[in-house]
Amino acid sequence: MADIFDLTIIGSGPGGYVAAIRAAQLGMKVAVVEKWPTLGGTCLNIGCIPSKALLHASELFEEAGHSFKALGIDIPAPVLNLPQMMNHRIETVAANVGGVDYLFKKNKITVFRGTGTIAAPGKVLVTPQSGSAQTVETKNIVIATGSVSANLPGIEIDEKQIVSSTGALTLDKVPNRLLVIGAGVIGLELGSVWARLGAKVTVVEYLDRILPGMDSEVARQFQRMLQKQGMDFKLSSKVAGIDKQDDGSLKVRVEPAKGGDMEILDADVALVAIGRKPYTEGLGLDIVGVALDERGRVRVDGHYKSSVDGIYAIGDVIAGPMLAHKAEDEGIAVAEILSGQAGHVNYAAIPAVVYTNPEIASVGKTEDELKADGVEYKIGKFPFTANGRAKAMLATQGFVKILSDVNTDRVLGAHIVGKNAGEMIHELVVLMEFSGSSEDLARSTHAHPTLSEAVREAALSLGDGAIHI
Ligand code: FAD
Ligand code: NAI
Numbered sequence: 233m234a235d236i237f238d239l240t241i242i243g244s245g246p247g248g249y250v251a252a253i254r255a256a257q258l259g260m261k262v263a264v265v266e267k268w269p270t271l272g273g274t275c276l277n278i279g280c281i282p283s284k285a286l287l288h289a290s291e292l293f294e295e296a297g298h299s300f301k302a303l304g305i306d307i308p309a310p311v312l313n314l315p316q317m318m319n320h321r322i323e324t325v326a327a328n329v330g331g332v333d334y335l336f337k338k339n340k341i342t343v344f345r346g347t348g349t350i351a352a353p354g355k356v357l358v359t360p361q362s363g364s365a366q367t368v369e370t371k372n373i374v375i376a377t378g379s380v381s382a383n384l385p386g387i388e389i390d391e392k393q394i395v396s397s398t399g400a401l402t403l404d405k406v407p408n409r410l411l412v413i414g415a416g417v418i419g420l421e422l423g424s425v426w427a428r429l430g431a432k433v434t435v436v437e438y439l440d441r442i443l444p445g446m447d448s449e450v451a452r453q454f455q456r457m458l459q460k461q462g463m464d465f466k467l468s469s470k471v472a473g474i475d476k477q478d479d480g481s482l483k484v485r486v487e488p489a490k491g492g493d494m495e496i497l498d499a500d501v502a503l504v505a506i507g508r509k510p511y512t513e514g515l516g517l518d519i520v521g522v523a524l525d526e527r528g529r530v531r532v533d534g535h536y537k538s539s540v541d542g543i544y545a546i547g548d549v550i551a552g553p554m555l556a557h558k559a560e561d562e563g564i565a566v567a568e569i570l571s572g573q574a575g576h577v578n579y580a581a582i583p584a585v586v587y588t589n590p591e592i593a594s595v596g597k598t599e600d601e602l603k604a605d606g607v608e609y610k611i612g613k614f615p616f617t618a619n620g621r622a623k624a625m626l627a628t629q630g631f632v633k634i635l636s637d638v639n640t641d642r643v644l645g646a647h648i649v650g651k652n653a654g655e656m657i658h659e660l661v662v663l664m665e666f667s668g669s670s671e672d673l674a675r676s677t678h679a680h681p682t683l684s685e686a687v688r689e690a691a692l693s694l695g696d697g698a699i700h701i
Contacts, residue, residue, distance in 0.1 A: 279556070598645060
């Protein structure tokens, strides 16, 4: 008689692999079905991790070329060794996916290689690339199949010249002209990588602003910073088509979003970064009756249960921000729920970080959202130009902005533009988890000299005033 698992998870991204580990820790017998050769999903293989390897390397390349002199480090102009930079990316990915292998063995999680299809509640059919299919018997199923890049109609991604994020991570030479479609997180992060390595980057964005969803003041100021770094923006514009030329270049047809005269932009590579869509292909959801919402995401209740008993879903394939840490936290929550605990994710305090230079980090409400909700709020702001450590690091760009309730002083949102913003945001996440006030933060001692003192100063400015401005 074949083993019966307590839980079978389809997909080994941050949602799936974290759910598997927590479920095993809680005593369940766990299986994971993965169709890719390596574990870790989009994030570890073609997303968060490889992009951060290139962002780090290209940032140092840029600094060596531009900032070292002012710090008294005279070196010849740095020379790009792109194959080695790509090796760094490959080795970083290998170390991370290998880490998931190790954790699975440690937690006695069984991996089935192949595409998982839900044959019925309690039955997952696994079809490997070669060899025969097998059925995994299980008490519960978690769908953690993630998302894939969205595409523009009529534009064919070849991953060489017209690329998604996946191709943009593996270009074998720096394009002279990179055209990015979409001023979202992927467009700005990967656009930054190639701009630092020498490409002329133009970003075409449908809306009249970059980074929709982020605080609009942050987005406006950040756009100026990117423009100073040499990036061009064509806002309120859409790409109508891309024509490949005989000389290997691209002619990109760009139109005003509202319609009007077409303009042709020349490029060597075009990156399509207009969002991602949930991935449910091949799962057989229509046959078992798992309902999807209007955007193709698996519809779940507050306990991540789909419309069918015994079938759950987490991560990019359900509603909410498409972020690795959101998927991970849902993984922990669903494992806890399935073992009888009260698993929970606080969606009001999920940080978001854009890993550019400077970084952008935010948590909670934006000023735009508070205005729209009619909430009475006050703003505490502090610039890094007035922070001692930032001056020593030549990292004075940006500011901290904290939004708190006028009546209760409870912190409702926080937004940081600045070096290491992605590390600094977490004291605000914890503060918000504890429903803290700006006074709580302002009364907490911060080590000197640190960039985080700017966070405290922003909180102080919501009370009797910041000290250093
Ligand atoms: P995924 O990571 O997409 O994993 C799904 C897995 O399911 C895949 O391994 C897939 O092969 C497998 N699968 C699918 N269908 C089947 C099937 N039928 N049978 C078997 N296996 C199947 N987020 C951040 O928070 N921070 C970042 O810095 C960040 N950077 C990113 C950079 C890029 C370029 C991209 C593209 C994304 C980035 N993201 C980032 C988003 C992040 O990668 C996703 O939010 C996260 O991976 C979602 O996790 P998941 O577990 O839901 O799904
Ligand atoms: P996105 O949703 O962040 O941005 C897409 C952008 O493209 C938007 O500004 C949108 O207005 C624009 N757009 C849409 N259609 C367009 C069109 N036809 N022409 C021009 N512009 C158009 O999506 P993106 O950048 O592709 O990233 C996908 C997901 O991956 C995001 O949801 C993000 O959460 C996640 N991600 C997270 C990262 C991080 O946390 N640092 C890094 C990279 C990705």
